[in-house]
Amino acid sequence: MSDTRETDLLGHVPDGLYIGGQWRPATGGRTFAVTDPSTGETVKEIADASVEDGVAALDAASEAFPSWSTTPARHRAEILRRAFDLLTERKDDFALLMTIEMGKPLKESAGEVTYGGEFLRWFSEEAAHVQGRYGANPEGTGRMIVTQHPVGPCYLITPWNFPLAMATRKIAPALAAGCTVVVKPASQTPLTTSLFVQLLEDAGVPAGVVNVINTSTSGPVSEAIISDPRLRKLSFTGSTSVGEKLLEQAAVGVLRTSMELGGNAPFIVFEDADLDKAVEGALAAKFRNIGEACTAANRFIVHSSIAEEFARRITDRVRDFRTGRGTDEGVTIGPLIDERAVEKVSELVRDAVANGATLRIGGEVLERPGTFFAATVLSDVRPGSQILREEIFGPVVAIVSFTEEDDAVRLANDTEFGLISYVYTQNLARGMRMIERLETGMLGLNVGVVSNPAAPFGGWKLSGLGREGGAEGIHEYLQTKYTLTPDPFA
Ligand code: NAD
Numbered sequence: 012m013s014d015t016r017e018t019d020l021l022g023h024v025p026d027g028l029y030i031g032g033q034w035r036p037a038t039g040g041r042t043f044a045v046t047d048p049s050t051g052e053t054v055k056e057i058a059d060a061s062v063e064d065g066v067a068a069l070d071a072a073s074e075a076f077p078s079w080s081t082t083p084a085r086h087r088a089e090i091l092r093r094a095f096d097l098l099t100e101r102k103d104d105f106a107l108l109m110t111i112e113m114g115k116p117l118k119e120s121a122g123e124v125t126y127g128g129e130f131l132r133w134f135s136e137e138a139a140h141v142q143g144r145y146g147a148n149p150e151g152t153g154r155m156i157v158t159q160h161p162v163g164p165c166y167l168i169t170p171w172n173f174p175l176a177m178a179t180r181k182i183a184p185a186l187a188a189g190c191t192v193v194v195k196p197a198s199q200t201p202l203t204t205s206l207f208v209q210l211l212e213d214a215g216v217p218a219g220v221v222n223v224i225n226t227s228t229s230g231p232v233s234e235a236i237i238s239d240p241r242l243r244k245l246s247f248t249g250s251t252s253v254g255e256k257l258l259e260q261a262a263v264g265v266l267r268t269s270m271e272l273g274g275n276a277p278f279i280v281f282e283d284a285d286l287d288k289a290v291e292g293a294l295a296a297k298f299r300n301i302g303e304a305c306t307a308a309n310r311f312i313v314h315s316s317i318a319e320e321f322a323r324r325i326t327d328r329v330r331d332f333r334t335g336r337g338t339d340e341g342v343t344i345g346p347l348i349d350e351r352a353v354e355k356v357s358e359l360v361r362d363a364v365a366n367g368a369t370l371r372i373g374g375e376v377l378e379r380p381g382t383f384f385a386a387t388v389l390s391d392v393r394p395g396s397q398i399l400r401e402e403i404f405g406p407v408v409a410i411v412s413f414t415e416e417d418d419a420v421r422l423a424n425d426t427e428f429g430l431i432s433y434v435y436t437q438n439l440a441r442g443m444r445m446i447e448r449l450e451t452g453m454l455g456l457n458v459g460v461v462s463n464p465a466a467p468f469g470g471w472k473l474s475g476l477g478r479e480g481g482a483e484g485i486h487e488y489l490q491t492k493y494t495l496t497p498d499p500f501a
Contacts, residue, residue, distance in 0.1 A: 017111060017338075020104055024202045025209060026057045028064055028225065031071035032218025038063045043227040045202055048114040048346040049336040049381040057201055060224035065193070065232040066239065068222035072164040072191040073241045075219030080161045080189035084138045091135035091183055094214035098128040098207075105206065109174050110337040112200045114345035114381075115300055117337050127176035129464040130183040130480065137485045138187035148495070156494040161189035162267050163243030165488065166236050168229075168257070169204070170249045171197035171348055172303045172404075178204050180468075180479045181246050181269075182211075182221060188488035190244070193222045193236060197249075199348055201225040237261055244488065247271070248305075251428075251473045269477030269487045271305070271469060273402045274430030277423035278308035279445070281416070282316045284435035285457075290324045292459030293408070296433055298332070298386065299460065301345050302406040303352075305474075306431045306453075306462065310392075310399055311410040312422050318412040322390040325408055326371040329386045334377065344406055346381045353382045356405035359398040360387060363409060368392040373407070400426070416441065424450045429471030433459060452478075 026042075027034035041059040046052060060068075079087075098105065106120035115123075144157040165185050169177040178194060185192050196204040208223050226232045236242055237260045245261045247254055248271040261268050278296055280289045296308035313321045337345040347353050353376055360374050373387030386406040392398060398409045413419045423432055432451040436442050442456050452470040455461045462468065467481035477487050 017107065020107055021055055021111070021202075023206075024055065024108065025205045026055060028058045028060050028068070029205070029208050029221070029223040030064070030068045031074070031222065032212070037061055043198065043225075045112055045199075047111055047381075048348055049383075051380055051382070054111055055202060057205070057225055059228075060226040060232055061228075062232055062235045065224050065226070065236050068193040068224050069164060069166075069236050069239055069241060071219040071222050072193050075191045075217065076164055079186075079191050079217065079220050082189070084141065084187075084189075087186060087189065088135045088138035090215045091131050091138065091186060094211055094216075095128050095131035095135060097210050097214055098124065098131065101210065105175060105203065107338070108206055109200070109203050110345070112202050113171060113174055114348065115337050116342050116345055119300060120337065123173055123176050126462065126464070127173070127179040130176070130179040133464040133480070134183035134187040134485060137184070137482070141188070141485065141489065147498070152498055152501070154496050154498065156496065158492045158494070159489040160492055162488055162490050163190065164241055165190050165192045165244040165246060166233070166242055167192050167194045168233065168245075168247045168249065169194065169196050171199040172300060172305075174200040174203035175207060177248050178207060180464075180484075181248075184479070184484045185246075185488045186216070186220065188485050190488045191220045193224060195224055195226065195229065195233065198225065198227050198229065233257070234260055237266070238263060240264060243267060245269075246477075246487065254475065267487070267490070269479065270475040271477075271479060272430075272473060272475040273428055274305040274307070274470065274474055275309045275400070275402055275426040275428040276306060276431045276433065277426075277449075278311045278433040279419050279423055279435065280311070280313040280317065280321060281419070281434070281436040281438070281441060282314040283437050283441070284317075285437060286317060286320065286324070288457065289435040290321065290328070292433065292435060292455070292457070293321075293325060294328055295459035296455065297408055298344065298406055301347065303348065303404050305402075306460075307403070308433055308459075309403055309409070310422070311408060312419050313410055313412055314419075315412040315414050318390065318410060322371060322388060322410050326388045329372050329388055329408075332386045334383055334385065336381075344386050346383045347405055349382055352404060353384055356384050356403060356407060359401060359403055360389065360407060363389050363392050363396045363398045366393045366396045368396065368409070402428070416444075420445075420448050424448075427473045430474035431455065431461065431470070
């Protein structure tokens, strides 16, 4: 990968705020730095939105709403479809940019472009299929008409770990439903959204329909938008602690909310599992995105008769991993997003080992520029260790063992989160029992990656509210109206 290519690409990424179809500097001219986590170096300075800028973005979204919400669905669908085609054409640029600002290996960034793009295609198809109902009331005295309407201007807050897909997963259904949006990307990874919004303009999205504000002061800027009575919907993906704060703020205006929050996924391997497949699934569920995924397997709950063999095989595979800058050939593990992430992962590993876990491989911060933590395997992790309670968000496997099915279920459900679970078993009845017994919004039954634009993604318990993707995804941006009219024959 040549530096010139990176410099050219970074030069093409707009550095302003995108409000009402115009790129503009922040009020007061403030900027903040975006860094490459694999080197710690600044790659670009971008506009840092103030509270006034946030409100200006909501002004633009509110002004554009009457026209966009009454634009024929087929027309909105065609714009989204064009955006899908353009993203497919520009795939390499988006992949490289994500690797630069977020750190994941280039191949995984390319995978995210495909995944993120599919939300554009899926919701371009859904846009034209929003329907209502018509029928007589049971008494026969009237006709009931049920119609669907866009909720209004939306505020979309995205995390840094999937800079493109988390944006398309919100923007595409919102636009398909006829809503206008203000998007606030994570301050660590704002560039991908800026490049994407340029693409949306090329695809024909009218001015004011999508507005983007990047800011280093998310709290006050967001609060002003959320408390504005013109806003009708908040969609957030991020940590449970921030999500809880935002829900409190959203309660004042009784906003519709979608909350995609943290996870603590159990990965259960029964003694009757196909071990080869379980190991492959485990590696995908754990190390994809450097372990920085809400769907990442957090607790490996493995039957005691195969726990040693499972740990040995995973450790052997981890030994072959290559850590480095995501643009380098053969790299499988990139840097963590920042110092804070490195400190958190280090502390979880230290605590697990202090409590008696066996460190099989890794366990240390790498001595090199950037924020790298070695891929790590811990076995015999003891109950009470922090690593079993908290989302690791890093490349660390934590293995515990069990002997009875009931214990596996109890351990798996022993968490305040409920985003996703994974189960490996060849016993059909046992698999069915897991579908019924695990407290989880999603389940990978003999698969290690479940994400799919056609499926309802979302969690139970503290993992969130609402669903993104699938037939459900567009309904998060629609509201229902029921009309009663007298029997036309009476
Ligand atoms: P985070 O909560 O720190 O930040 C998420 C977003 O919220 C960012 O845009 C950030 O700038 C913004 N933010 C932070 N404080 C805010 C405030 N006070 N008011 C308004 N906005 C604020 O989370 P993160 O570290 O960026 O992302 C990692 C978390 O996201 C993990 O917990 C992960 O599980 C979760 N996540 C969940 C899903 C899902 O679909 N359930 C997907 C990806 C990530």
